[in-house]
């Protein structure tokens with residue numbers, strides 16, 4: 001092979017999949033997510049993976065702007081068949097990598113407008129969007145675009161933190177406030193939203209009351225042991241029903257033992273095994289899109305966080321394949 005030889009790919013019907021790892025070693029070839037084709041290499045896509053390297057709105061450790069690249073680099077081992085969901089997520093649907101969006105790192109409103117425009121452009125092709133962040137502020141423009149298409153959205157929000165606070169230092173658009181803004185803007189279906197994995201200290205008990213007023217219910221991390229994975233999945237399904245569902249997943253929902261590479265870690269979180277099992281339970285809901293945010297590789301070790309995020313993406317794409325097949 002020379003550098004301009006097309007890479008041999010796994011193909012299923014008209015779906016172009018991963019570079020064939022039996023021909024090209026997994027550590028070689030283009031560094032797209034899961035070694036999938038770029039969006040401009042396929043005629044159409046059912047799911048577009050888009051990186052948003054933006055972390056201007058974090059309150060503590062910066063670095064999530066390097067998250068998309070890190071998740072891609074950590075995704076090279078993902079294989080074609082997912083036995084836990086009995087699905088081939090890259091054969092049942094066309095998944096393609098759109099690369100990273102160039103957003104303004106200095107003007108937050110401009111960055112958010114660019115994310116919304118990109119999301120709308122993806123939706124306009126009929127594809128679903130899986131966003132790799134980036135800090136959690138990008139949930140707001142993603143929800144603006146989704147609500148324009150589907151109406152108010154049921155959000156299943158995995159996070160250690162509520163992210164329904166009002167302002168920080170007077171700023172409205174931060175990674176701790178996207179769901180407050182989304183609720184105020186009417187983007188959320190207030191009867192269908194749920195946080196999973198919430199834990200750690202708050203500012204006051206009023207935080208919880210205000211959160212409920214925004215339309216959220218909570219499955220806290222301390223409930224995990226009593227509820228178990230099946231109980232959490234049941235709570236999610238009961239809350240979202242048949243509504244269109246958006247999964248917004250902050251990697252700090254995982255315990256720092258499983259995801260040290262993030263900006264605001266909190267002890268006492270989910271294991272990666274628990275989280276992946278809960279995500280498999282989403283194969284039965286109407287999953288219209290998802291995002292994975294707050295991966296900050298400077299604090300990661302041996303790709304622990306990156307690998308967790310890559311597998312989270314894999315389970316979400318597998319769940320999309322299942323729900324897409326139903327649609």
Ligand code: MN
Pocket residue numbers: 159160161250252253264294
């Ligand atoms: Mn968080």
Ligand code: MN
Pocket residue numbers: 136159161163175250294
């Ligand atoms: Mn968050």
